[in-house]
Amino acid sequence: MEETAEFLQEADPYFSFGVIGDVQYSPKPNGLSSWRVMRYFQQSLLHLQQAIEEWNREDPSPKFVLQLGDIIDTSNRKLGRSVEALETVLKEIEQTSIPFHHIWGNHELYNFNRDFLKRSKLNTSWMHEQQNVHSERHDETGSHPDYYAYHFSPHSKFRIIVVDTYDLSIFGRKKDSQGYQDSLDFLEKAEEGEQNDNFHVGSNRHLVEFNGGLGSKQLSWLDEVLTYCDQQNERVIIAGHVPIHPEAKRTPCLAWNYKDILQVIQSVFGSHQSVVCYFAGHDHSGGYHQDSHGIHHVTMEGVIESPPDSNAFGTVDIYEDRMVLRGRGRVKNRVLIYREMHPSFCCCLPGLTCEKNTNLK
Numbered sequence: 001m002e003e004t005a006e007f008l009q010e011a012d013p014y015f016s017f018g019v020i021g022d023v024q025y026s027p028k029p030n031g032l033s034s035w036r037v038m039r040y041f042q043q044s045l046l047h048l049q050q051a052i053e054e055w056n057r058e059d060p061s062p063k064f065v066l067q068l069g070d071i072i073d074t075s076n077r078k079l080g081r082s083v084e085a086l087e088t089v090l091k092e093i094e095q096t097s098i099p100f101h102h103i104w105g106n107h108e109l110y111n112f113n114r115d116f117l118k119r120s121k122l123n124t125s126w127m128h129e130q131q132n133v134h135s136e137r138h139d140e141t142g143s144h145p146d147y148y149a150y151h152f153s154p155h156s157k158f159r160i161i162v163v164d165t166y167d168l169s170i171f172g173r174k175k176d177s178q179g180y181q182d183s184l185d186f187l188e189k190a191e192e193g194e195q196n197d198n199f200h201v202g203s204n205r206h207l208v209e210f211n212g213g214l215g216s217k218q219l220s221w222l223d224e225v226l227t228y229c230d231q232q233n234e235r236v237i238i239a240g241h242v243p244i245h246p247e248a249k250r251t252p253c254l255a256w257n258y259k260d261i262l263q264v265i266q267s268v269f270g271s272h273q274s275v276v277c278y279f280a281g282h283d284h285s286g287g288y289h290q291d292s293h294g295i296h297h298v299t300m301e302g303v304i305e306s307p308p309d310s311n312a313f314g315t316v317d318i319y320e321d322r323m324v325l326r327g328r329g330r331v332k333n334r335v336l337i338y339r340e341m342h343p344s345f346c347c348c349l350p351g352l353t354c355e356k357n358t359n360l361k
């Protein structure tokens with residue numbers, strides 16, 4: 001639901017956070033993308049500065065910011081200025097004490113490999129919450145050797161999960177690595193399957209290199225974290241670079257295995273009721289859809305395609321039964337009512353073992 005600013009003035013929220021995506025900073029001049037859309041490279045850093053200034057002025061200030069990826073543009077690599085560009089944006093972010101949670105997009109992987117990103121300030125998994133809720137091998141810094149995903153709880157009733165939508169990807173992985181081979185195999189198999197899928201034909205094909213997906217280990221990890229959240233009656237917000245719902249974007253920007261991801265977060269067996277919203281970037285024109293399970297899919301408009309007199313960021317206020325997105329510039333205000341939680345449900349029948357429960361560590 002879109003709302004006017006007056007409607008948004010409510011009582012004190014539990015907490016608030018900032019959200020922004022696709023800054024794509026580069027020192028290069030403004031110009032048209034391959035899709036004939038203007039990209040404002042000269043303004044993107046100023047837009048980021050403005051967002052930070054506004055968040056700094058807010059009272060109470062946002063507890064954290066979700067930076068949805070593509071913070072610098074691929075052109076920096078061609079200019080030999082990837083590290084310098086990254087330092088430039090990080091210097092802006094140092095102007096605030098509000099912690100940023102960084103997500104990796106395709107442009108991070110065009111500029112750097114995963115080993116570099118892991119060692120860089122774009123790896124914020126050290127802010128993960130130490131919770132023994134999953135069997136997948138996340139080390140003491142919150143990192144998993146194969147993918148970049150973690151979770152944290154900013155409030156006793158809420159959890160944020162950062163996912164890696166380029167876990168399956170041919171970018172950022174060495175060509176002789178298992179991850180690269182698995183991604184190629186996935187694409188090949190998915191392309192065969194897609195021939196019968198009328199939704200993704202012609203220019204709307206999403207099985208393209210600049211999208212990616214979640215690998216099987218990350219999907220099991222996500223399933224385990226969500227099971228924990230269900231047990232704790234937590235509401236969950238997930239953030240990743242690539243949209244995961246075909247109705248929440250306007251272009252081919254969609255995760256390769258979006259159906260597998262939706263199946264986990266919607267949980268066809270009815271046991272995961274915790275996810276209320278998925279935030280994405282990637283499609284600079286933005287998008288929104290509430291799916292059949294009541295999960296809100298918000299694709300944030302990209303900073304890089306925001307004209308000088310506009311911008312694209314927001315502050316999200318979290319309440320008991322809703323979240324309110326106060327959009328700035330091209331981002332619309334939205335009141336997002338949470339899906340209903342039903343009493344705990346278990347698929348076990350007496351005498352049978354429930355797979356979900358035996359998976360718990």
Ligand SMILES: Nc1ncnc2c1ncn2[C@@H]1O[C@H](COP(=O)(O)OP(=O)(O)O)[C@@H](O)[C@H]1O
Nearest residue numbers: 033034035106203210251252253282283284285
């Ligand atoms: N077939 C397409 N038609 C229109 N726009 C597209 C198409 N494919 C990608 N885009 C646009 O490209 C942007 C994402 O691309 P991005 O990650 O910046 O990589 P690139 O710089 O290679 O375009 C999105 O805004 C998306 O809308």
